[in-house]
Amino acid sequence: MNESVIPPARNSRQFRYFRNFTAVSAVALAALLSSCAGPVSSTSEATGEPVSGGILDVSISAEPGCLDGHGISATQQQFLGRLVYDNVVTLDENGDIAPYLAESWDISEDGKTYTFHLKQGVTFSDGSPWNAEVLGQNLEHMRDPATKSPLAAAYIAPYVDGKVIDEFTFEAHLDYPYTPFLYALAQSWLGMNSGKAIAESPETLCQKPIGTGPFTVADYRPGQSISYSKREGYDWAPEWLEGDGEAYLDGVEVTLVSEPVIRHQSLVSGQYDLTENLAPQNAAAVQADPDFTYENLPRIGSPYVLSFNLNRAPFDDLAVRQAFAAAVDTEAVTESLGFGTYTPIDSFLSRESKYYDPTVEGVLTHDPERANKLLDDAGWSARDNEGFRTKDGKRLTIEVPTVESSTPSPLLVQLQGEARKVGFDLRIIQLPQAQLTELRYAGDFDALAGVWHTNTTDVLFIRYHSSEITGERIGQNSSYVNDPALDDLLLTARESDDGPEAEEAYSKAQHRLLEIVPGLPLYENPSQFAYANTVQDVDVDTSHPVPVLTYAWKAE
Amino acid sequence: MAVLRRILTRLLVGFGVLWGAASLTFLAVYLIPGDTALLILGGPDARPTAETLAQVRADYLLDQPFIVQYGSYLGNLLQGDLGQSYRLRLPVTEAIGQQIGATAALSAAAVALALPLTFAVAILSAQRASWIRSIVSGIEVVFAATPTFIIGFALLIVFSFTLHWFPIGGNQGPVALVLPALTLALAIFGTLSQVLRNELEDVLEQPFILTARSRGMRDLPVRIRHALRHAAIPVMTMSGFVVAALLGGSVIVETLFSRQGIGALTLASVYNKDLPVIIGIVLLSAAVYVVVNLVIDLLYTLIDPKVVTA
Numbered sequence: 001m002n003e004s005v006i007p008p009a010r011n012s013r014q015f016r017y018f019r020n021f022t023a024v025s026a027v028a029l030a031a032l033l034s035s036c037a038g039p040v041s042s043t044s045e046a047t048g049e050p051v052s053g054g055i056l057d058v059s060i061s062a063e064p065g066c067l068d069g070h071g072i073s074a075t076q077q078q079f080l081g082r083l084v085y086d087n088v089v090t091l092d093e094n095g096d097i098a099p100y101l102a103e104s105w106d107i108s109e110d111g112k113t114y115t116f117h118l119k120q121g122v123t124f125s126d127g128s129p130w131n132a133e134v135l136g137q138n139l140e141h142m143r144d145p146a147t148k149s150p151l152a153a154a155y156i157a158p159y160v161d162g163k164v165i166d167e168f169t170f171e172a173h174l175d176y177p178y179t180p181f182l183y184a185l186a187q188s189w190l191g192m193n194s195g196k197a198i199a200e201s202p203e204t205l206c207q208k209p210i211g212t213g214p215f216t217v218a219d220y221r222p223g224q225s226i227s228y229s230k231r232e233g234y235d236w237a238p239e240w241l242e243g244d245g246e247a248y249l250d251g252v253e254v255t256l257v258s259e260p261v262i263r264h265q266s267l268v269s270g271q272y273d274l275t276e277n278l279a280p281q282n283a284a285a286v287q288a289d290p291d292f293t294y295e296n297l298p299r300i301g302s303p304y305v306l307s308f309n310l311n312r313a314p315f316d317d318l319a320v321r322q323a324f325a326a327a328v329d330t331e332a333v334t335e336s337l338g339f340g341t342y343t344p345i346d347s348f349l350s351r352e353s354k355y356y357d358p359t360v361e362g363v364l365t366h367d368p369e370r371a372n373k374l375l376d377d378a379g380w381s382a383r384d385n386e387g388f389r390t391k392d393g394k395r396l397t398i399e400v401p402t403v404e405s406s407t408p409s410p411l412l413v414q415l416q417g418e419a420r421k422v423g424f425d426l427r428i429i430q431l432p433q434a435q436l437t438e439l440r441y442a443g444d445f446d447a448l449a450g451v452w453h454t455n456t457t458d459v460l461f462i463r464y465h466s467s468e469i470t471g472e473r474i475g476q477n478s479s480y481v482n483d484p485a486l487d488d489l490l491l492t493a494r495e496s497d498d499g500p501e502a503e504e505a506y507s508k509a510q511h512r513l514l515e516i517v518p519g520l521p522l523y524e525n526p527s528q529f530a531y532a533n534t535v536q537d538v539d540v541d542t543s544h545p546v547p548v549l550t551y552a553w554k555a556e
Numbered sequence: 557m558a559v560l561r562r563i564l565t566r567l568l569v570g571f572g573v574l575w576g577a578a579s580l581t582f583l584a585v586y587l588i589p590g591d592t593a594l595l596i597l598g599g600p601d602a603r604p605t606a607e608t609l610a611q612v613r614a615d616y617l618l619d620q621p622f623i624v625q626y627g628s629y630l631g632n633l634l635q636g637d638l639g640q641s642y643r644l645r646l647p648v649t650e651a652i653g654q655q656i657g658a659t660a661a662l663s664a665a666a667v668a669l670a671l672p673l674t675f676a677v678a679i680l681s682a683q684r685a686s687w688i689r690s691i692v693s694g695i696e697v698v699f700a701a702t703p704t705f706i707i708g709f710a711l712l713i714v715f716s717f718t719l720h721w722f723p724i725g726g727n728q729g730p731v732a733l734v735l736p737a738l739t740l741a742l743a744i745f746g747t748l749s750q751v752l753r754n755e756l757e758d759v760l761e762q763p764f765i766l767t768a769r770s771r772g773m774r775d776l777p778v779r780i781r782h783a784l785r786h787a788a789i790p791v792m793t794m795s796g797f798v799v800a801a802l803l804g805g806s807v808i809v810e811t812l813f814s815r816q817g818i819g820a821l822t823l824a825s826v827y828n829k830d831l832p833v834i835i836g837i838v839l840l841s842a843a844v845y846v847v848v849n850l851v852i853d854l855l856y857t858l859i860d861p862k863v864v865t866a
Contacts, residue, residue: 145610148604150602221816224727434589
């Protein structure tokens with residue numbers, strides 16, 4: 001990692017984001033500290049007494065079409081959900097589970113019963129109360145097929161039923177021990193909806209979600225904008241936000257601006273105070289501008305990976321997978337792709353994730369010589385007249401479908417060039433989203449590029465456990481990894497309490513993945529946003545590294 | 557009475573057009589490959605449960621054969637029920653209703669800019685010195701031939717990025733309407749002005765123009781009061797083109813300028829195979845065509861009583 005890929009300075013509140021200082025991020029931090037003597041660091045001192053009032057204008061890159069977190073899987077919900085919703089628990093500045101709408105909880109010996117002791121005096125914006133019954137209603141709402149949940153329902157899949165012990169005590173019964181349960185409950189998609197609304201008018205929650213959060217939806221115009229107003233009387237923010245009472249801002253006006261160049265221009269022109277997504281090509285310009293803060297934070301979970309389909313030739317052969325991984329200069333690809341803002345990675349778990357094991361680094365390295373040798377030994381030694389490798393007269397072809405757009409995916413074009421050097425014929429197949437989705441679940445591809453974010457290391461289970469292979473239900477194990485040893489490790493890890501046992505299992509799982517090579521890790525999945533320095537105290541969540549505006553304020 | 561019968565006939569034909577449009581769209585979307593249920597449930601990042609998938613298929617009849625899906629859709633349509641948007645989980649009428657105002661405002665503003673511009677330029681440049689006509693015609697060709705998004709981007713770069721006269725997109729207030737409306741207007745003006753000038757030049761050759769001039773009328777009144785009336789009919793025939801330019805252009809302009817509207821809704825719906833909304837928009841567009849054509853027909857007679865259309 002060189003200095004050019006290091007994110008810029010952030011103010012002291014946001015330093016808290018970095019918790020598990022791995023060797024690499026510690027080096028990055030040291031480099032960062034030494035390099036932030038420039039004009040950027042002056043912004044971190046521009047703090048004063050918070051000022052109440054004002055509307056914060058925010059641009060976002062996409063809009064979910066539905067604002068009920070239980071019913072969607074959109075990335076933008078990470079940010080939008082934090083405005084309207086509170087969660088049962090939260091992740092604190094160290095990434096550990098902390099109280100939120102539950103003050104405390106007990107977990108039974110067998111890990112299958114969770115007893116939540118809920119905070120009292122919390123109300124939803126429709127006036128209805130937060131209590132044990134409402135928690136039960138929410139869990140039911142998530143898994144009710146009528147909610148059409150693409151994500152939340154899967155996160156609470158082990159939930160069997162619940163029992164209201166008293167007004168503020170709820171007991172949740174799980175089918176099997178599932179430590180990620182609390183982590184899932186901390187995610188934006190699993191925010192708490194009004195029990196009254198769930199019971200009386202669940203169909204309205206998409207357009208008018210009702211939460212207990214610091215803001216309420218005042219006006220939602222799908223495809224255009226969402227207006228949020230401050231929730232009067234809000235007084236139950238999690239401790240890590242270091243604030244009390246209502247939000248400082250009177251409101252937040254979120255506008256959909258889908259073109260990246262327009263998001264950049266309208267931010268620097270002052271039309272918007274903050275943009276939820278700043279394209280990498282504009283990073284340098286905003287970083288250089290002393291009036292703006294640019295954030296480039298990796299998301300926990302799976303980094304950007306080109307997943308191989310282990311179910312069919314040629315990637316059913318380990319040697320071919322290893323060869324492909326060795327053929328690609330990921331650092332060079334990542335550097336040009338992200339204009340220096342992407343952090344290359346050679347493991348299957350984001351470095352920010354709990355239990356990340358830095359000893360996996362340096363195994364999947366760029367080594368074209370090794371790639372050539374592996375392919376020769378695997379029988380792909382002949383070449384056709386175009387220079388591609390062949391075996392028994394068949395060309396070494398990799399079909400990678402991707403969503404149709406005016407320009408082919410720059411990543412795949414680069415990978416195509418890299419792979420060609422050792423004789424792979426990587427074919428980019430452009431398809432409409434609907435077809436791509438179908439093909440993906442039918443397993444009709446050789447490789448797929450993508451990321452998968454979640455706030456728990458259980459992402460390894462979601463991505464690589466054999467039970468997550470699409471069959472009866474839709475799974476995210478798109479590599480079709482079916483390895484009993486890995487399955488055991490991942491199951492042990494998710495069933496263990498946080499601690500040394502989970503750490504060991506996750507560490508072994510990460511090493512096992514290096515032996516399986518289910519894909520080629522490319523770069524960390526970043527959350528890249530920027531805002532004017534007139535906006536102060538923008539916090540960053542540790543579940544999702546997105547701005548949290550509860551106690552943000554606008555300087556005059 | 558004849559007029560009434562004509563309107564009724566036209567409305568009946570229009571009804572057929574709407575039915576055809578809805579059916580063709582239904583078939584087209586049905587034939588597009590891709591599992592709609594999977595798409596509704598969030599695409600590549602989702603982990604829907606089997607029960608959820610089954611519920612979606614059952615709710616939207618996706619597990620039924622084509623004829624059942626189509627029959628059910630048509631049945632509901634006849635009762636005025638356009639169905640529910642898969643993506644927005646709203647009745648289609650409401651989904652379109654939320655957006656139609658913005659697009660109507662954009663279209664109206666574009667027409668309000670395009671028509672005066674077209675008439676002014678065409679009237680002033682017809683039968684002028686050839687260098688004037690070359691320059692004007694050249695400009696028109698450029699506007700007519702340049703894709704809308706390039707015109708829009710150029711306007712953005714000049715007036716928003718550089719001069720900061722107008723906001724960079726958005727729906728906030730009339731100022732935000734100027735550049736998008738101008739983008740659409742310029743594309744319409746390019747084509748319409750060419751047609752109108754050619755017509756005017758033909759008409760200005762006519763003997764009755766000479767008569768008017770010989771009565772001592774000045775040049776401009778001759779062009780406006782005598783020539784324009786005759787030249788206007790072919791331009792009105794072009795109104796179909798104008799409607800198409802407004803509807804099609806709104807898809808691009810609304811995306812580029814981050815505006816709410818039918819265009820942006822169309823794009824999102826097509827990406828998501830949101831069949832009920834797609835058909836709703838097609839029906840709306842077809843209805844606009846039918847109505848505009850009917851109105852134009854009636855206007856022909858008003859402008860030139862000699863014209864009688866069937």
